[in-house]
Structure formats: structure tokens, C-alpha cells
Amino acid sequence: MxxxxxxxxxHVQIVLGLLIGIAFGFLLQKGEVTEYGVIIGQLLLSDFTxxxxxxxxxxxxxxxxxxxxxxxxxxxxxxxxxxxxxxxxGLIFGAGFAVLGYCPGTAAxxxxxxxxxxAVGMAGIVIGAGLFARLFPYLERKILxxxxxxAETIPDMLGVRPAWVVVVVGIFIVGVLTVLAELGL
Amino acid sequence: xxxWLSMATWSPYVVGAGIGVxxxxxxxxxxxxxxxxxxYAKTAGMVELAVSKKKAxxxxxxxxxxxxxxxxxxxxxxxxxxxxxxxxxxxxFSVFIVPPLFAGVFSADPPxxxxxxxxxxxxxxxxxxxxxxxxxxxxxxGTLQLSVASWIxxxxxxxxxxxxxxxxFGFPFLSGG
Numbered sequence: 001m002x003x004x005x006x007x008x009x010x011h012v013q014i015v016l017g018l019l020i021g022i023a024f025g026f027l028l029q030k031g032e033v034t035e036y037g038v039i040i041g042q043l044l045l046s047d048f049t050x051x052x053x054x055x056x057x058x059x060x061x062x063x064x065x066x067x068x069x070x071x072x073x074x075x076x077x078x079x080x081x082x083x084x085x086x087x088x089x090g091l092i093f094g095a096g097f098a099v100l101g102y103c104p105g106t107a108a109x110x111x112x113x114x115x116x117x118x119a120v121g122m123a124g125i126v127i128g129a130g131l132f133a134r135l136f137p138y139l140e141r142k143i144l145x146x147x148x149x150x151a152e153t154i155p156d157m158l159g160v161r162p163a164w165v166v167v168v169v170g171i172f173i174v175g176v177l178t179v180l181a182e183l184g185l
Numbered sequence: 186x187x188x189w190l191s192m193a194t195w196s197p198y199v200v201g202a203g204i205g206v207x208x209x210x211x212x213x214x215x216x217x218x219x220x221x222x223x224x225y226a227k228t229a230g231m232v233e234l235a236v237s238k239k240k241a242x243x244x245x246x247x248x249x250x251x252x253x254x255x256x257x258x259x260x261x262x263x264x265x266x267x268x269x270x271x272x273x274x275x276x277x278f279s280v281f282i283v284p285p286l287f288a289g290v291f292s293a294d295p296p297x298x299x300x301x302x303x304x305x306x307x308x309x310x311x312x313x314x315x316x317x318x319x320x321x322x323x324x325x326x327g328t329l330q331l332s333v334a335s336w337i338x339x340x341x342x343x344x345x346x347x348x349x350x351x352x353x354f355g356f357p358f359l360s361g362g
Contacts, residue, residue: 007216010255016215017256021263023207024219024321028264029271030192031200036284043343043350045358049197054324054339056201061208061329074212078327079317081334089315090323090338094345096312098353100305101284103320104313105221107306108261112268114280117287117302122225124306129222130229131307132314133246139315154331165331177198 034109083147220322222313224261
């Protein structure tokens with residue numbers, strides 16, 4: 001199959017990664033989510049640009065990926081999570097999010113658009129990731145596997161067909177976006 | 186076409202929908218979710234390799250996330266280029282160290298912002314790898330797959346972020362103002 005050929009060719013994949021990255025960075029910058037003020041504004045609940053971008057991306061991505069999965073074109077890549085890994089790591093990430101004012105993707109886009117503090121943040125992220133790699137054997141024994149979640153996906157956890165969850169989450173997202181627009185946020 | 190590309194900003198819904206389509210492309214052509222934080226772990230591995238090849242190759246984490254230039258690493262290189270192109274074409278490219286909001290609330294002196302950005306970055310890198318992904322890997326690619334871990338992760342990202350941003354900037358939304 002042609003898709004398999006593309007996916008297994010490492011040179012093609014490096015070029016694809018670059019092109020997808022360029023499009024991603026272009027979109028993030030046009031959406032203003034590479035701006036420190038916009039990200040901090042979201043965390044202070046005064047500017048909802050970040051939530052609007054994320055929910056629109058989830059809505060469109062969710063429908064397309066599940067349609068392609070139903071047609072056998074793609075497979076899902078869900079990671080199992082746990083309280084020790086997902087919740088503890090997520091809260092540490094959140095603290096970093098507020099202190100840095102960019103995230104790993106938007107920091108790169110911000111650096112490209114001239115924000116040198118974002119480049120410092122990127123160096124910090126490398127240091128933090130390296131620190132995690134150093135601590136990994138210990139954390140894996142002690143914390144990361146504590147309180148493993150019962151299933152990888154919401155449809156599996158609820159025992160229902162993915163299509164139903166796609167519809168419910170889709171309605172939820174449209175509802176939230178409508179309320180935000182109505183409130184003028 | 187060019188007038189559209191040269192606009193300074195686009196609607197957040199258009200941007201979001203575009204990112205959604207990029208995730209389709211990543212799944213279809215690369216069989217991967219779109220994420221950014223793995224590239225930083227790989228870069229840390231490259232630094233460890235340069236310092237001590239023997240030690241780095243013995244570290245279990247870098248056997249899971251090999252320190253190589255590949256699809257995931259190129260994503261972040263691409264984001265830098267894409268961010269530059271968008272800002273340059275849109276006429277918003279400007280070089281600065283201290284963002285206006287930070288300068289207004291704290292200080293326009295670069296050293297403070299540099300120290301804060303470094304500390305924030307370290308926390309973020311640690312947390313992203315601890316949680317197994319970031320705002321793109323969990324927050325967009327994971328949630329749209331209806332992953333349980335990703336929805337919990339993104340709730341924790343924002344819970345931690347709102348709490349700490351409130352501690353730093355003083356919870357303006359609680360004062361009703």
C-alpha cells in the first residue's frame with residue numbers, strides 16, 4: 001500500500017515533519033497563541049483565544065480521525081495514563097505554563113516570531129525533559145504507575161461505540177464555543 | 186491568497202480547524218499524533234550523548250525516546266520556521282526579550298524575565314514528560330482521540346496554570362473587575 005511506503009520511509013518522514021511543523025507554527029502564530037499576553041490572559045480567564053483554538057482543533061480533528069479510523073485508514077495512538085503520571089505531571093506542567101507563558105509548541109512559534117524569552121524557555125524545557133530522563137528509573141518505580149486509569153479511551157471506559165462519544169463531545173464543544181461567543185469572551 | 190497570508194491574525198476558529206486538519210495529515214501520512222514535547226526530550230538526549238555517549242546510551246528513557254533527528258524533532262524546527270514566516274509576512278515580526286504584559290506588571294529589565302522563563306521552562310519540560318505529553322500531544326491530539334489520560338491531563342494543565350497564574354498576577358477574575 002502506498003501509505004505504508006510513505007510511513008516507513010524515514011527521509012520522506014523527516015520532510016513531512018518539517019512541512020507539518022511549518023504549517024503548525026504558521027497557524028499558531030496567526031492565531032496569536034504564540035503571544036505571552038494571550039496565554040497568560042487565558043490562564044487569568046480574561047482572553048479565551050487559547051480555548052477557542054484548542055476546541056476548534058479538537059472538533060475538526062476528532063471527526064476526521066474517527067471517520068478515517070472507521071474506514072481503516074488510520075489507527076489511534078492513545079497512551080495509558082495514571083494519577084501518578086498524568087495528574088502529578090499535568091499539575092507541574094500547569095505551573096510551568098503560568099510561569100513561562102508559552103507551551104512547548106507555542107514557545108517555538110514565539111521564538112520564530114522574535115520572542116527571545118521563548119528561546120530561553122525552550123532551553124529550560126530541554127533541561128526539564130533531561131531532568132525527567134535522569135529521574136525516570138526512580139519515578140517509574142515509585143510514582144508513575146500509581147492509580148492507573150481503567151481504560152485508554154472514553155468509549156472503552158463507558159463501553160459504548162466511539163461514534164456516540166464523538167457526537168456528544170462535538171455537541172459539548174459547539175455549546176461551549178457558542179456560550180463563549182454569546183458572553184463576548 | 187497573498188492578502189490572506191499577509192493578514193496579521195486569523196480567526197481562532199479558522200486556526201483551530203486548520204490544526205485539526207494537520208492532525209488528519211499526521212495520522213494519515215505519518216501514523217503519529219501531532220506533539221511537540223518529545224522533540225525536547227530527544228534534544229536533552231543529544232546533549233547527554235555529546236557529554237557521555239556511554240552514559241546516555243545506558244539511560245532507559247533514551248531507549249524509549251531515541252536522541253535522533255526524526256519526524257518529531259523536525260516538527261519543532263518547522264514550528265520555529267512557520268512562526269517566523271507568519272510573523273514576517275504578516276508584518277508582526279519584532280525581536281524582544283520582555284513581553285509587554287510582563288514588562289508592565291513586573292519589570293522591563295531582561296534578567297528577571299530570562300530567569301523566570303528559564304524556571305518556567307524547566308517546570309514545563311519536567312511536567313510534560315512526566316505527564317507523557319503537552320498542550321499539543323495531550324491537549325489536542327490526545328483529546329481528539331477521546332483518550333482518558335489526555336482529557337485528565339489537559340484539565341490538570343489548566344487547573345495548575347490558572348492556580349499559579351492567579352498566584353503570580355493576583356486572581357483578577359475573583360475581584361469581579
